[in-house]
Amino acid sequence: MIRPHRSHPLWIAYLLHxxxxxxxxxxxxxxxxxxxxxxxxxxxxxxxxxFADNPLVKLAEFGLVFLLAVHVFGGLRLLALEFLPWSPRQKTLAASAVAAAFLVAGTFFLQAV
Structure with missing residues (x-):
């Protein structure tokens, strides 16, 4: 049974962070x-x-940079929750944070290959 709060998109942002x-x-x-x-x-x-020149290690580095970017943008989201008023746009902002994290990690990956 899925709890109702776990189906909320911001719960996924919480979990990713x-x-x-x-x-x-x-x-x-x-x-x-x-x-x-x-x-x-x-x-x-x-x-x-x-060993780090291995393509699989480069892919793992992409994952690491992605985790770092997700964590940074997730932290910014939490700061926004703490200091800014709640708005319906937060779901969009959370999705944008994940997209920005992927962009940062992808840029790093393309330069590393």
Whole structure:
């Protein structure tokens, strides 16, 4: 049984914001670990950078940038909810935020390939 509030489009925006935050939180320790290679084990960093040239890694980078953009625009949506009056246009703005996130991530992806 689907709860009525979960069929609301802004619930999907809420869910995307939480999932993107979780994805970024899982990514950051890995990112810092790889950055530590530059300081302590430059040969391992070189190996990782060769691995990062893989097209699947580039696709994963697209996903990461998409998560970041979704999270940023979702945060802006939450700030708007907190500080701006409620309006019927918020569904459109939430959809626009996801579209903008996809545009940002897509632009990054096209430059990375």
């Amino acid at each position: 939480r999932l993107s935050g979780l994805g970024l939180a899982l990514f950051l320790p890995v990112h810092f670990h790889v950055l530590a290679f530059a300081l302590n084990q430059p040969e391992r960093l070189d190996g990782f950078l060769r």
